[in-house]
Amino acid sequence: MKKFNAFIYTLLLFTAISCKKDIIEQTEGIAALNPTTTDINAGDWKTILLSSGAEIAVPAPLPITNPLYIGELNEIKGLQQNISKDQQKQITYWAAGGLLRWNEIMRELVAKYNLPPYQNEDGTYPFPQANNPFAYPLFPFSNPPYAARAYAYIAAAQYDALVAAWHYKKMYNRPAPYKNTTGINAMVTPTDLPSYPSEAAVIAGTTAEMMKLLFPTEIANIEQKAASQQLSMMRAGAATRSDMLAGEALGRAVAQKFIARARLDKTGTPATIGNPDSWTKLTDNALKYNLTPWVSLESPKRPPMLPGFGNVTPILMPANDLIALRPGPPPASGSAQLSKETQEIYDFVKNPSRENIRIAHFWADGVGTYSPPGHWNAIAAKDFIAQNLSEVKWSRNMALLNLCMMDAAIITWDTKYFYFNARPCQVNPAIKTFTGTPNFPAYISGHSTFSAAAATVLGYLTPARAADYNNMANEASRSRLVAGIHFRSDCEEGLKVGKKVGDYFVARGKTDGAQ
Amino acid sequence: MKFLKKNNGKHLLMLAICGFTIIAAKAQTETDALMMKQNELCIAGVYAHNSWSNYWEGTLKRNNANIGSVTSNEYHLMGNYGIKNNLNVMFNVPYITTKASAGTLSGLHGFQDISFAIKWKPLSKKMGAGNLGVFLGTGFSTPLSNYVADFQPLSIGMGSTNFNGRLTVDYLVKRFFVTLSSAYIRRSNIKIDRTTYFTDRQIQSNQVAMPDMLQFNFGTGYRYGRTIAEISLANMTSLNGFDMRRNDMPFPSNRMNATMVGGNIKYNLAKLPALTLQGGASHVVAGRNFGQNTNINAGLLYIINFKKSKN
Numbered sequence: 001m002k003k004f005n006a007f008i009y010t011l012l013l014f015t016a017i018s019c020k021k022d023i024i025e026q027t028e029g030i031a032a033l034n035p036t037t038t039d040i041n042a043g044d045w046k047t048i049l050l051s052s053g054a055e056i057a058v059p060a061p062l063p064i065t066n067p068l069y070i071g072e073l074n075e076i077k078g079l080q081q082n083i084s085k086d087q088q089k090q091i092t093y094w095a096a097g098g099l100l101r102w103n104e105i106m107r108e109l110v111a112k113y114n115l116p117p118y119q120n121e122d123g124t125y126p127f128p129q130a131n132n133p134f135a136y137p138l139f140p141f142s143n144p145p146y147a148a149r150a151y152a153y154i155a156a157a158q159y160d161a162l163v164a165a166w167h168y169k170k171m172y173n174r175p176a177p178y179k180n181t182t183g184i185n186a187m188v189t190p191t192d193l194p195s196y197p198s199e200a201a202v203i204a205g206t207t208a209e210m211m212k213l214l215f216p217t218e219i220a221n222i223e224q225k226a227a228s229q230q231l232s233m234m235r236a237g238a239a240t241r242s243d244m245l246a247g248e249a250l251g252r253a254v255a256q257k258f259i260a261r262a263r264l265d266k267t268g269t270p271a272t273i274g275n276p277d278s279w280t281k282l283t284d285n286a287l288k289y290n291l292t293p294w295v296s297l298e299s300p301k302r303p304p305m306l307p308g309f310g311n312v313t314p315i316l317m318p319a320n321d322l323i324a325l326r327p328g329p330p331p332a333s334g335s336a337q338l339s340k341e342t343q344e345i346y347d348f349v350k351n352p353s354r355e356n357i358r359i360a361h362f363w364a365d366g367v368g369t370y371s372p373p374g375h376w377n378a379i380a381a382k383d384f385i386a387q388n389l390s391e392v393k394w395s396r397n398m399a400l401l402n403l404c405m406m407d408a409a410i411i412t413w414d415t416k417y418f419y420f421n422a423r424p425c426q427v428n429p430a431i432k433t434f435t436g437t438p439n440f441p442a443y444i445s446g447h448s449t450f451s452a453a454a455a456t457v458l459g460y461l462t463p464a465r466a467a468d469y470n471n472m473a474n475e476a477s478r479s480r481l482v483a484g485i486h487f488r489s490d491c492e493e494g495l496k497v498g499k500k501v502g503d504y505f506v507a508r509g510k511t512d513g514a515q
Numbered sequence: 516m517k518f519l520k521k522n523n524g525k526h527l528l529m530l531a532i533c534g535f536t537i538i539a540a541k542a543q544t545e546t547d548a549l550m551m552k553q554n555e556l557c558i559a560g561v562y563a564h565n566s567w568s569n570y571w572e573g574t575l576k577r578n579n580a581n582i583g584s585v586t587s588n589e590y591h592l593m594g595n596y597g598i599k600n601n602l603n604v605m606f607n608v609p610y611i612t613t614k615a616s617a618g619t620l621s622g623l624h625g626f627q628d629i630s631f632a633i634k635w636k637p638l639s640k641k642m643g644a645g646n647l648g649v650f651l652g653t654g655f656s657t658p659l660s661n662y663v664a665d666f667q668p669l670s671i672g673m674g675s676t677n678f679n680g681r682l683t684v685d686y687l688v689k690r691f692f693v694t695l696s697s698a699y700i701r702r703s704n705i706k707i708d709r710t711t712y713f714t715d716r717q718i719q720s721n722q723v724a725m726p727d728m729l730q731f732n733f734g735t736g737y738r739y740g741r742t743i744a745e746i747s748l749a750n751m752t753s754l755n756g757f758d759m760r761r762n763d764m765p766f767p768s769n770r771m772n773a774t775m776v777g778g779n780i781k782y783n784l785a786k787l788p789a790l791t792l793q794g795g796a797s798h799v800v801a802g803r804n805f806g807q808n809t810n811i812n813a814g815l816l817y818i819i820n821f822k823k824s825k826n
Contacts, residue, residue, distance in 0.1 A: 025719040108717035118762040299580035361708035432621035
């Protein structure tokens with residue numbers, strides 16, 4: 001019996017030790033957004049595509065004494081009866097900040113669609129079709145350039161729409177529902193910010209509308225989330241139905257301007273994808289500069305990723321200014337420099353330290369992830385949460401960051417396909433890698449360019465963290481060396497170019513009226 | 516019966532289970548019906564080789580020219596000590612290397628998970644024409660190093676700390692036996708090097724909840740004198756987890772299931788009774804988020820008796 005008891009106790013002990021399985025996610029259950037300032041004058045901030053915050057008309061709201069408005073207040077009182085656990089959970093989720101939550105949803109979408117298509121029977125590859133998005137391969141393949149552009153268009157549209165919203169908030173000055181009656185419980189942080197049009201609905205409407213361009217298979221899903229956000233914020237007492245309707249309409253109208261612009265920015269098939277003829281011509285410059293032309297290391301050989309992305313029209317920066325940042329050529333084939341850099345990578349991967357593998361994986365952001373721009377959005381979001389920004393300031397910061405990373409993607413892809421040079425594991429097949437080898441040329445490193453661009457902008461937005469961002473960018477860049485997929489010159493030049501792109505957006509940030 | 520009386524328990528069947536990585540490479544002495552006698556220590560060295568080139572992406576069977584065939588080699592040092600005739604403790608220390616035959620991904624190597632197990636035989640009695648044995652067991656395994664779990668299929672292991680509870684029933688009639696063993700494996704969360712990952716949704720954490728597993732093992736064969744020969748059917752089933760998406764990489768918390776057929780043989784040397792040779796093989800016949808692995812293994816077992824004067 002003694003033995004049996006001991007056996008049972010051991011079993012119980014093991015079970016007890018191993019019982020904790022719940023994972024608390026990074027932004028789960030965080031406090032409601034509590035801005036230190038309402039940024040009431042943000043309607044004057046410089047817009048991106050709109051001529052100003054006043055460009056799109058928003059009709060005047062009914063006075064708060066109007067019986068129809070009082071009816072809307074009664075609707076909120078009705079919504080606040082017997083709030084269920086799930087409804088409360090939704091309120092807590094959205095009250096943390098609309099910009100934050102939609103940024104997280106965007107990162108999730110990018111991760112979900114960031115999968116390279118499986119090959120056809122004949123060894124060729126299918127491309128996702130925007131006009132047939134539900135057929136395999138699903139549209140889009142949200143690889144890093146696609147993702148950078150998607151984050152940028154969403155962030156820029158949200159920003160212009162919120163600047164417009166703030167313009168009308170100040171102009172019409174309709175207070176939040178709980179200030180206009182007794183009996184409405186403010187389940188968000190009470191604020192003096194006028195509620196017409198609702199910022200939550202502006203963000204929901206903008207984002208849902210942008211999905212028609214960017215993630216067409218997700219429209220139904222995103223519309224549900226947009227509706228859930230608006231209902232939750234009404235239930236929380238933050239805004240009435242007419243605040244929501246006006247906000248959503250404004251958001252959608254602004255999004256339509258961005259969609260119209262995006263349709264002319266030279267993305268899509270065949271502009272960014274190219275064709276077998278254009279792919280063979282890519283070697284011309286490589287040979288001219290005495291470089292080893294890149295070949296796909298996948299089997300069967302996959303066409304290079306988005307060779308035309310370097311021609312995409314930036315949203316803000318003049319295209320010629322951006323392309324002027326393209327650096328000179330990388331070390332030539334057969335040069336002592338290339339041989340030295342190849343040996344360096346071989347030494348890294350031959351006997352990698354655990355720390356180097358950690359760095360490679362921490363920053364890998366490859367297949368099935370939110371991509372490097374998504375990683376920098378996550379880094380930014382974490383810091384913005386701590387800063388108690390208004391929704392419009394959140395949006396402005398995210399817009400600067402993502403516009404900058406889209407341009408980093410354009411100049412990186414331009415440079416990659418201008419020189420079209422090989423990666424270390426092509427030059428020396430003994431080099432094995434600690435992350436998947438990206439299916440495009442090496443020079444310059446996208447991680448390095450994205451990261452230096454992002455760190456420059458974030459360092460401007462939060463000067464106290466500038467050195468940290470810089471260190472992170474350097475580590476992200478270095479991660480590609482120790483992973484075995486980039487040469488040192490890819491990374492160093494990428495960091496330099498990224499910094500220059502970042503500087504342009506810092507200059508913009510200094511003059512947009514928001515800092 | 517001489518063999519069983521003197522030497523039973525030196526059996527350490529190595530049936531390495533290899534999914535996208537080796538997820539339960541350990542002595543399957545926990546699943547068998549043999550015990551070391553009191554004060555006897557069995558030390559074993561076992562080598563196993565695993566290889567697969569087809570795998571199940573979710574439930575879709577495919578190959579992948581970007582990894583070719585994935586092979587791994589396992590080197591195990593194992594021990595089994597008889598505290599009492601009906602109470603044994605065991606350990607296993609595996610060293611593992613992995614490699615892909617195609618593509619650019621690097622293989623990895625290192626010490627995987629140390630495991631300990633207790634095996635207790637509360638019941639042994641004559642029943643009908645044969646003898647019935649009932650065994651209860653519990654086991655524990657934990658990584659010996661901070662190896663990389665999030666590099667499937669080339670990681671050397673899954674990185675979780677596991678506990679299991681096991682029930683084994685054995686029935687021996689003359690020289691033939693049937694053994695049925697089942698276990699529940701509780702797996703801890705693991706920490707990966709990234710701060711977020713996508714399963715069927717984005718999870719913003721570096722922690723990964725690993726599916727618990729059920730394991731069944733059915734063996735039957737010949738057990739007499741110096742020889743044990745067995746054929747087996749084994750199954751492991753994840754109780755949750757997610758399917759790999761089309762053309763995605765595998766991940767530690769995938770729903771990994773597998774059914775394996777195998778066989779093994781052990782032979783105790785007449786001229787050197789402390790020494791036993793063993794060999795075996797197994798093959799995955801059905802799976803989900805799992806490599807269609809073929810395993811071959813061979814080992815040497817040596818018995819030391821610490822108290823010859825007693826007993």
